[in-house]
Amino acid sequence: MTDVRRMKANARERNRMHGLNDALECLRKIVPCYSKTQKLSKIETLRLAKNYIWALSEVLRSGKAPDLMSFVQALCKGLSQPTTNLVAGCLQLNPRTFLPEQTPDLPVHLPPAGAATYPGHYSYQSPGLTAGLPSPPYGTMEPSHIFHQVKGQPYGPLEPFFDGVLVSDGPAFDPPLSPPLSINGNFSSFKHEAAAAADYDKSFSFSVHYGGAGGAGGHPAVYGGGGPNPRCSELQVDGLMGFDGHTHHERMMNAQLNAIFHDS
DNA sequence: TAGGCCATCTGGTCCT
């Protein structure tokens, strides 16, 4: 191969890998626990994404709001200890509470009671939960990032699962960097849980939210203060990274999910 | 210093 052809091939390969990395960066922002300062490695991003998809599939399959412990356990399956700690840190979880066999003697550093906090989201408190914990600042993840807020109820049916597990008091290191994704779904509308659903919205209303910039729950750094991320064009085309909440893609997803749940 | 992660280069293979 001539030098010119080789150089052109190298440039193409570089470009291709940049595209791959851009897509991976988009994936990092979609999976739970996105942090600009503590980036997940490529392999950990893929593992976490796989676990996230699996966990959400299980939620859809079972039609029930899962408990937080099971969900986080599923998220952390196969992840390295530092990544597990990061996920735990994002959720204000003590890894020992959901991975007892893995981390039997982890030191726990919980924030002092009454410390300042960002209203409405849970943040991680330094120092790290374990010796292997990456340095702060950590990413943060609202409970609603995983599950949803039911009408008129701050964190809906999952709120009890956060009791004694999550710590909502404590200084925040970062505004939430993960897209404040929430899956709006009233799992309690199934027949066997009809009673519990009495106070909830009876109609299924699934939607995936990527909140706009601004406010403590916003995403200004990632989304450039309201503009789309040019690196995620393939997602924008489909509307997944939209700012207005209800894109075509999202409506399609809602329709499909609603169909699934109404058929069941 | 070792190990992990990453970007880049390179040659091979497959497809259009």
Added chain:
DNA sequence: AGGACCAGATGGCCTA
């Protein structure tokens, strides 16, 4: 023939 894709090799950077 040229481009896309892939995997191996290599070297740099960072952290424990």
